[in-house]
Amino acid sequence: MLWIIAAAVFAWLAFREVRAARVPRRGYAQPRPVFKPYLIACMALSAGFAWQPLKYWRFERLLSAKATQLADGRPARVHCNSVADTLFDSEQFAAGHANIETGQIVFQHGWCATLMDYVNKPASASPEDFFALHMFTHESMHVRGETNEARTECQAIQRDTRAAMLLGVPEALARKQALDFYFNSYMGRSGDGWMSAQYFSDQCAPGKAMDEQLSDSTWLPLYSAADEQF
Template structure:
């Protein structure tokens, strides 16, 4: 909201400058350098929220492919949003009733950076992909965190491809998450361990046997 308020302020200055020759009391000529400056500042302040809005709609369109017709909406929390979010300690959360997915700051930015350059992805970038896939799995109707995370592990490849990651990288990153980040959950235990299941493995109970499986 702050970005939009600042953008609107400078947009008003630009409009006032355009209307200055028609001011009955004090008509003034238009000053092009000033007009260009305030217009550029207005556009600059408007770009962050517009860019975020476009990214949210992009994520929604790709998520719908995996939610099997269930409604889904995506919101990237600002720092202020996160401070007011009762689930602020969670990197992301989903409302199964409404289909709303919320990603906390800075995870949306991390995911966007990952998608901008997947070839240079680090562990955190790959984790941001899994975070989004995990919340999409919740929207599909899954409640149990162990099951949800295991489904996300297996759908990460498909989600990455839907988001534009080249197929070889999508498979590699999905496998890296499973071998590294997911395996670490069992070692760390605690809250992180509650997302891990030994049945999340080839041929075990939680193997979905997907045609785009990560372990075949």
């Protein structure tokens, strides 16, 4: 919001400068000429401040479209919280959350920037960057209609490769990163506390109860490896 207000203020100053060159000020017979350096500075500052919210607005639209695809066509709408939004969010301590009824997915302040970093530079992504991608997939599964966190998480695990590819990540890299997340992050939760246990199931594995046998599953290389053992 502050970015938009600042952009509007400088746009108004630029407009006032142009108007002053056309309409004489009160008490003057002639308008004064435009002071070009001032006008250019105001226009540049207005555009600069407007770029930040515009960039996030475009990213929200991209994420909304891809989340809808991940949710099997159920309409999704992604919103990136500002600092103020996060402060007044009833679920401010959750990095992200989704409303199954409305299809709205919310990322708390900072997480959209992290996901944007991942999309822009996936080859140099940190574990936190990929977690932002996984959170996007997870919340899309809630929009799809799943309420149980363990099942939601497993559905997301199997679709992380798909989600990354929808956002422009090459398949080989997307699959490697998704498998790394599955082995290093997800499987490591089995011995964690109660909170992590809500999101973990030992049935979330190739050939087990939660395996959906997706044609583009993150686990495809694991099926191949299992076949080679027999």
